[in-house]
Amino acid sequence: MSYITGVGLTSFGKHEGSSSLDLMSKAASLALDDARLNRDDIDGILCGYSTVSPHIMLATVFAEHFGIRPSYAHAVQVGGATGLAMTMLAHTLVDAGVARNVLVVAGENRLTGQSRDASIQALAQVGHPDYEVPLGPTIPAYYGLVASRYMHEYGVTQEDLAEYAVLMRRHALAHPGAQFHEPITVADVMASKPVALPLKLLDCCPVSDGGAAFVVSRDPTTEARVRIRGCAQAHTHQHVTAAPALSELGAEIAIAKAKAAAGVSISDVRYAAVYDSFTITLAMLLEDLGLAGRGEAAARVRAGYFSRDGQIPLNTHGGLLSYGHCGVGGAMAHLVETHLQMTGRAGDRQVRDASLALLHGDGGVLSSHVSMFLERAR
Template sequence: MSFITGVGLTPYGKHDGSSSLDLMSRAAQLALDDAGLTRAEIDGVLCGYSTVSPHIMLATVFAEHFGIRPAYAHAVQVGGATGLAMAMLAHHLVEAGVVRHVLVVAGENRLSGQSRDASIQALAQVGHPAYEVPLGPTIPAYYGLVASRYMHEHGMTEEDLAEFAVLMRAHACTHPGAQFRDPITVADVMASKPVALPLKLLDCCPVSDGGAAFVMSRERTGEAGVRIRGCAQAHTHQHVTAAPALSELGAEISIARAKQASRLAISDVRYAAVYDSFTITLAMLLEDLGLAGRGEAAARIRSGYFSRDGRMPLNTHGGLLSYGHCGVAGAMAHLVEAHVQMTGRAGDRQVRDASIALLHGDGGVLSSHVSMFLEQVR
């Protein structure tokens, strides 16, 4: 058994003068304080990769910077799925008895510490070096292609996609750490600058500075208990030109495996934390995971189903689309928010029931997937 005993999250946005290691350290200390642990009690470190600080030994660089000497250290790199992949690895390490308390941490100063050209270059490298990169696309262009096909197959419109951005912004308005907190409308999304049609600026997550961390432990360290009930991965492809049909992507595979591992069904879930790098990402994943029928996710948004007071509260911190996206830590904010909700500490954002949470991360262009169920333990 493994418990998430503490979480830490910085505000996202612009942090002038803060390095990636500074942001990671800030989040890590918040997580340790939350867990009631000291640095000396941490015997394992898992660290997400950084495009701003691409060191070949980032986990030990962080450990040195943070002043700890772990018995186990490892860096993980599977794109946007990295945060949940690290949670899954930490869960297995703790259950296997390799470590007692694992600190999982990520953070980057992508907004203030990386130039626009450097960001584009880094994100372009997900493409196939022979068949894609020479043509010049970056991640938004790949997702634009996916969006066009999905909209064609399922009758989804650009206005439908805009609904996801509007909901994430509405949730971000209630979180003081969110990068963007001004309400937006469907009309605002439709009027925003084209990026990679049909995706427009407000269909895309922003670039942010920030850090996130959590501690995975063998036993709970406080009264509140949140444990991993079950998790699984799926990796169907790396490059868009090698991707299977949209109906055969990895989210459906990973959620089926996670349901089997946890012995839970979607009907058991009370809170959802789903990766939302673009509006099309969120729309597709909600449907792949069984949280909405094919082509029906936007209608559920309009009905209030995924609102804070709805049947399935979703990304109540604002998600990547509005809380912000600073690399690996971007999606880790989803886990932090789920933990805060499950321990009843969300204040004005608190949902009625978060006893069972479903988390899902996506890396690459719907390439790598991690599905995870968390359970509140009284």
């Protein structure tokens, strides 16, 4: 058993003059304060990777920078699924008695500390070095291919995809830390610059500076008790050229195992935090996870099903698409927002009931998946 005892999140956008370690430290300090713990209480550290600071020992570099001497340190790399993978690892370590309080942290100054071309080149290496990378595709290009196939198979339109961008922007308007605060419409998404057809600029998450952190503990440290109830992973492929059929991707495998581990069903879920690097990512994952039927998620978005006052509020901070995306910390913001919702501290964004939450992370091009259920314990 383990609890998420504290969370910390910086604003996303431009942080001129802040390094990745600075942003990680700021988020970590917020998380420790939230958990009412001191640095000496932390005996485990899990650190996400950084493309801006690709040090081979980033976890211990951060530990030194932050002034802690953990008995366990580990750096993790599974793309966008890293945040939840680290959470699952922290849960396992705490449950096994290896550590009592594990700090999970990530952050990057990807917007101000790395050129656009360098960022594109670094992320493109997710492709196969012989069969994909030499052809020049970028991450948006890979997802554009996936989107085209998905639209063909399930009758999804570009306007359908635009609905997710509009929803995430609407949610971001209520969060002061979000990178974007200008409302958008479906027409705005459709009129935005083509990036990798059928994906337009507003179908894609931005590049951001930011940091996120949380503490996973063996015992509650405050009156806010959020427990990790069950989690699971699935890794079906690495490269697009080796991917299985769209109906056989890892999200369905991971959620099935997580439901079994947690002893819950999708109908029990009251809040959802789902990875949304692109609108097609969110569309596919919502349907793979069972939150909507195939090709039907957009209709649910239009009907308000995933709005803040809907049946299953989704990414109420604005997600990667509008809160921003600073690498590993981008997806970790989903968990921070979930914790705030579950503990009644989301302010104007507060939903009616977040007693049981589903979180899902996606790494690579729908390659690595982590599903997780959190519950508000009494």
